[in-house]
Amino acid sequence: MTSPSGDYTATLPRKRMGSAVLFRDAGGRILLVEPVYKDDWELPGGVVESDESPYDAAVRELTEELGLSVSPGRLLVVDWVPPHPGRTEGVMFVYDGGVLDPALAAAIHLPAEELRGWAWSTPEEAQRRLCALLARRAAAALRAANTGDTSYLENGNRIV
Template sequence: MTSSSSGDYTATLPRKRMGSAVLLRNDDGRILLVEPVYKDYWELPGGAVDADESPYDAAVRELEEELGLGIAPGRLLVVDWVPPRTGRTEGVMFIYDGGLLDAARTDEIHLPADELRSWAWSTLIEAQQRLSPLLARRAAAAMEAVSEGVTVYLEDGNRIV
């Protein structure tokens, strides 16, 4: 084992990008998707994990920033390792269970106009049309994790465990 000049070996280790999202559902089994103004596909509510922030805290923060909702997500549904590709480093993505959102909570949604164009409840089939292929696989795995009562591990959106 080697050490850096500061004595912190961990500072020399590779860094990975991290993101967190939340799966919110309604009584009809639809999932909530958001439409960013800066992308040509939709996403689950969430975003990048900031420096010195836990993935869980990022999920809570992103729900507040993107939807104006103060929700404490439940259990971890998905961990997805994403390999590097052109313009993106490798990353680790987390999806937490946001539970069911009733009509009263849904009415409280307020989008930041500079970040999100719209939101919609979507079936998994509709989600496949709105999400990128990777995000569609991840969302489907999150729904499976909810129904099976498990946490699933993915690589590039494909279930490994």
Template sequence: MSSPPDDYTATLPRKRMGSAVLLRDHDGRILLVEPTYKDYWELPGGAVDADESPYDAAVRELAEELGLAVTPGRLLVVDWVPPRAGRTEGVMFVYDGGILETSQTDEIRLPPQELRSWAWSTLPQAQQRLSPLLARRAAAALESVTDSGTAYLEGGNQVGRP
């Protein structure tokens, strides 16, 4: 979709966006995936494509990464990530994927070129597997599940909360 030449919004800066989903089991553990191209684990999700909503990206990524047809619930986290070497600034969204049943986890199929494995993780295990930024984001998402709010983060750190 192209913009008319006189569309001022076309001249505005663009931000990288990503979406992830917090999936839990009945024991409160969260599902993490191990990418083949990174040294740390992640929540299932990925980049938002052009002209795609962050929510639609979350649904698509669950299907592509895990082979699951899950309808995410509410937004748990919005995290603005500042630029760093090799990466532009970005806005990341985390949605509530609810609790997966054993029948659903039995259906998980990973794309071998993209993901090495998946695992249920307690928060302390997740904090060891995830990068520090992603660990803060996952902890905030887990907290948002229980407090029914949406956390706003910058670089994985809470903003606007005591």
């Protein structure tokens, strides 16, 4: 079966995608943001728009959410998330933001309509602030950043 344009790939299933960036400070804490629209915190990032690469989405989201014009480093984590009630399946990417220079951290400017605040968080604080899935993903990303690996996750659990 083909689409009216003759492009078979246009008929294939589509997946929701998101990109995030893991920033650390000199003490090994990670940067989390607090959305206004939900209770749990998140890594800075968001949805990959139509015809946008996951990497470009990460760069765009850093500008929109933090007011920072930075280029993330290598891919740390790919996480396939199964569907559950109210949400489709998705593929999430986490890139390495490295150790954020204190001057850049001081320049963070949040969009008030989207984010209530941000904070450096120890791994233990991140476990409390993030939902269980994001806590697993952030821990895997931090581990990958520290070891030089890239991890493949399913529902936040390391597979490879």
